Amino acid sequence: MKPPAFLLRTIEMSKEEIDEVTGVSTTGHEWDGIKELNNPMPRWWVRTFYATIIWGIAYTIAMPAWPMIESATKGVLGYSSRAELRAELDEATATQASRRTAIKEKSLNEILADDELRRFAISAGSAAFKVNCSQCHGSGAQGSPGYPNLNDDDWLWGGDIKSIYQSIAHGIRFNGDPDTRISEMPAFAGVLEDKQIKEVAAYVASLSNTSSDPALVEPGKVVYEENCAACHGDGGQGGRDMGAPNLVDAIWFYGASEAEIAAQVRAPKHGAMPAWLERLGETTVKELAVYVHSLGGGEE
Template identity: 40%
Template sequence: MSAGERDPHTGHMTTGHEWNGITELNTPVPRPVWFFLIVTALFSLVYWVLMPAWPLGVTYTRGLLGMDQQDRVERQVSEARADRAVWMSRFAEEDFAAIQADDMLMSRMRQMGPALFEDNCAVCHGRGGKGGPGYPSLADNAWLWGSSPEEIAETLRVGINSAHEDTRFGQMMAFRGVLSGEEIANVVEYVLSLSSEAAPLSASAEAGKEVFAQQCVACHGEDGTGLTEFGAPNLTDDHWIYGGSWQAISRTVSQGRQGHMPAWEGRLTEAERKLLALYVLDLQKAE
């Protein structure tokens, strides 16, 4: 076949090229392809005219519509800040009872609380507030300084053993040198018995009960349930900051303990501290 001849099978013209009896067809581009190419080209042209598109050194073409994503984002951020300022001011001005009675404010607390907690508290208390060795869990119902939102907010404000002038001081003294090794062992046995249902007391625990009455009740109370005014933990439950094993309790009695929590006044606003206090209380409901 030569150029200009029509292929009898397809009806298309040929190009005149032939390889081993195979003739190349001059097949036209399908019309749908042309249609979409033209539409795409027209769309691109219109977009370049209407929207920001071409770089011009330190600037760019703004487009006839004058749209700017940066301005849009900045406007949205500004609107979000204005909205946040309105309801955050209510956290600062209203008392806890009023806040807890307001479904909108509590919803906002649950939206903002996780990020605020992760940014400021999770490094010590862990994600979800479950604590770890040396750091109390905030997801249970064992509180050293009181469990009301007002008391928690105050702890956040002044800290524990912090540099704040109103800080809360809490320390477990070291009894090594005050008590003998046998007395320490006995009082550990008695402390362990407080959180167990085993009865009657062993001879060692009975001896430890006397040591406890002489040395420990001033902070932990006669029944071992602790005194929040001193930040002394309840020894009758199963919540232990430094571990509840015989060895861990023995080390606590022998060497003492002194935790630290920074004061958040000056670092977090009053509204943020109140929001965090409510969020921490809310963690218990998730358990």
């Protein structure tokens, strides 16, 4: 009876065949007439392989390695990456605590004069801004209609560090804080005739742009001097003591067209900002003030 084919192949492969050229025995594997030589692995490679096995065994003994039902083997060295991370976090928290204490105790000008403390305050203020202020002022503090752009150098109440702190700490037209900044433009509907409102809107528009009807500018100037100059200044440059906007530049909260200016004269919109001192605390408000001051429009 003839043996099965696979048994014949096994018998054939078991016969040692010596390659005539190299004198090395073959493995019995052959592809397209090319036979595989049975060369041993280099000794350095074999030794390295055994060394890695020994290293792996030693590592699993020394370090946490084998998963168990509720935990893992702790290893004889007792190392824990979680403990290491916890220690780093505790160290960072301690460093932050010391710097926040310094910020609380030092004046705003002293914080600005200390480069390391100022950088820390800017970083912390940036995080606080994203959580508490970006909803109105935008993630980049670029503002939006009705909300100031904090990157430019146009400030209603002043752009020095103390003025910025005051605005953040006590808010704008915030009823819950007795020290809040308060100013309201009166509604001139019923006080001025509709024609006078159109004239003053044309004059105000001419301060930073070209009026659509130059004939209205001169009578509008008279209306302005009689009703608006007390707050906005004779030349329309604004007044920070009362938070009166500068009408000469091209920065507008509620629109720069004559129709939008006229609407604001008739029934002005008044924005409000909450007071943050009681909510966030002295330290965070200082950090916010330093951050906003650093955006580019902060004044000396």
